Amino acid sequence: MTAKAPCSSAHPDRPLTVGLVVGEESGDFLGGALMASLKAKLGTGLRFCGSGGHRMQAEGLTSVFDIADTSVMGLTAVLQRLPLIIKRVHQTVDALVEADPDVIVIIDSPDFTHNVAKRVRRKAPHIPIVGYVSPSVWVWRPGRARKMRAYVDALLALLPFEPAVHARLGGPATHYVGHPLIEHLGDLRPAPGERSDRDDPHRVLVVLPGSRGSEIERLLPVFGETVARVAARVPDLEVLLPAVPHLVSRIRQETASWPVKPTILEGEAAKNEAFRRAHAALAASGTVTLQLAIAGVPMAVAYKVDWFFRRLKDLNRIIPIAQVTSMVLPNIILGRNVIPEYLDEQVTPEALAARLETLLTDTEERRSQVDAFGDLDAIMRLPESQSQSEAAARVVIDVLIRAGAVQA
CATH class of the missing domain: 3.40.50.2000 (Glycogen Phosphorylase B;)
Structure with a gap:
């Protein structure tokens, strides 16, 4: 009742x-x-x-x-x-x-x-x-x-x-x-012409190293090296980096030496616009991966855990704790691992850059992710x-x- x-x-x-x-x-x-x-x-x-x-x-x-x-x-x-x-x-x-x-x-x-x-x-x-x-x-x-x-x-x-x-x-x-994101589809999905098509050599990469200082400390340096490698292979590359307010100054300082300097974005509206324009994303694991999937942005996901959870992961090899086979939210919702994920020692510039190159161009891997994202609407409605x-x-x-x- x-x-x-x-x-x-x-x-x-x-x-x-x-x-x-x-x-x-x-x-x-x-x-x-x-x-x-x-x-x-x-x-x-x-x-x-x-x-x-x-x-x-x-x-x-x-x-x-x-x-x-x-x-x-x-x-x-x-x-x-x-x-x-x-x-x-x-x-x-x-x-x-x-x-x-x-x-x-x-x-x-x-x-x-x-x-x-x-x-x-x-x-x-x-x-x-x-x-x-x-x-x-x-x-x-x-x-x-x-x-x-x-x-x-x-x-x-x-x-x-x-x-x-x-x-x-x-x-x-x-x-x-x-999920509250399902009420904001119009904010996340590109209007005609907002995201350039596959024939345009200009590529937009959105970088999301996390919203907490500990995540920035662990991921931003390797993300910077990854961007440098991608830029060497994709000359017309634009990098967008949405940041939460309390980390903006730190991120500006730590990205100042990147060979392709990212545009630091503040605010939800600017982040949503970045998602609507992006061709691919490099992201820390978290709810942002679901936002990217809803926006139709293929991604590579990385995460480095702190010392306690690293020991927990070691323990998990002996006493299984995890109930799922992925740390990426869209993968869990879809019931299949369509988004590549990198954890701890797997988080290297070489591995991430190679993956992003395939996602920034019209490849089967890119199409596979985008097609899978289309299933989220029916599942979450x-x-x-x-x-x-x-x-x-x-x-x-x-x-x-x-x-x-x-x-x-």
């Missing part, structure tokens, strides 16, 4: 309250869109509490802390900030328990948000909890799926294969609500022409109805 807008709170003495827990920017994007959809369906009198970034604050949330405090990746960075992260966990738990919301939605950043959820469940077990974005149980630590059932009542999945994965692993009830945030809001409202907090 779904609610009809507007819905009324089952507690007339106070506004309907939704708790939200976000630990980094990716969650803030999803949280802001979810809040907007919940207000559209339930009315503007909703009250929000918890943690979030500027998008969620624009929708009416007063965050209990600045999420820059918890937006870290990699074991080394986490250890350096661990006392502050632990403090933010307890601060968020206390704020949510005091607010006593009708539902709590934890969004992405599982190392932070799930620790909050576990503690809230112990202190206030009557509050239903919705998980938004599944941890990668299909990659490693599959036992997390079953453990989540103790503190997650419903899980919102961004990837179409995840409900079946959680059903197999004994996880919580999982609903595919679509939502029914009934819903938007991603609307589908997520619908599940949250169903949880509220079952809890008696909202009358249909």
Whole structure:
């Protein structure tokens, strides 16, 4: 049963309250869109509490802390900030328990948000909890799926294969609500003439070394050597490098000596335009690979892990942990490895440049990737022409109805 807008709170003495827990920017994007959809369906009198970034604050949330405090990746960075992260966990738990919301939605950043959820469940077990974005149980630590059932009542999945994965692993009830990228196809796909055809010798290569300092440190030098090798074989080469704001100055400094100096781009619009123009990409593993696939840009994907995950990879040879055969998101969604990937010692300028040369020209390998990308639309499409945030809001409202907090 779904609610009809507007819905009324089952507690007339106070506004309907939704708790939200976000630990980094990716969650803030999803949280802001979810809040907007919940207000559209339930009315503007909703009250929000918890943690979030500027998008969620624009929708009416007063965050209990600045999420820059918890937006870290990699074991080394986490250890350096661990006392502050632990403090933010307890601060968020206390704020949510005091607010006593009708539902709590934890969004992405599982190392932070799930620790909050576990503690809230112990202190206030009557509050239903919705998980938004599944941890990668299909990659490693599959036992997390079953453990989540103790503190997650419903899980919102961004990837179409995840409900079946959680059903197999004994996880919580999982609903595919679509990926936010499917709502931005027009921003990513080229208009006629935006991407030059195969007869034009001018080639555009987009380089994406990552959005975190640790990724830049590990990948940017080898990416620079790769670009030099490609430029020697592809004379009319333009290199575009989208960068997140806090890394722009560092990237400018470290690319100043490249033989083909990249155009450093800032902002989402500039990045999308780069994708629409690009003939090929060299990218760090991550969500950006799905953006490139949706934009129809063939790519080579590289990643170098930190020392902890390198030891974990060594352990995996003895005790298998990984549940998939690729680290590249489009490969996992498609169920076949069409995008070449390079990990650790495989990340060399020679290997990457040779691959990119085949992707910048009209080759069978390039056509094979582009053809495979065409299958993503059908796999990721939502029914009934819903938007991603609307589908997520619908599940949250169903949880509220079952809890008696909202009358249909």
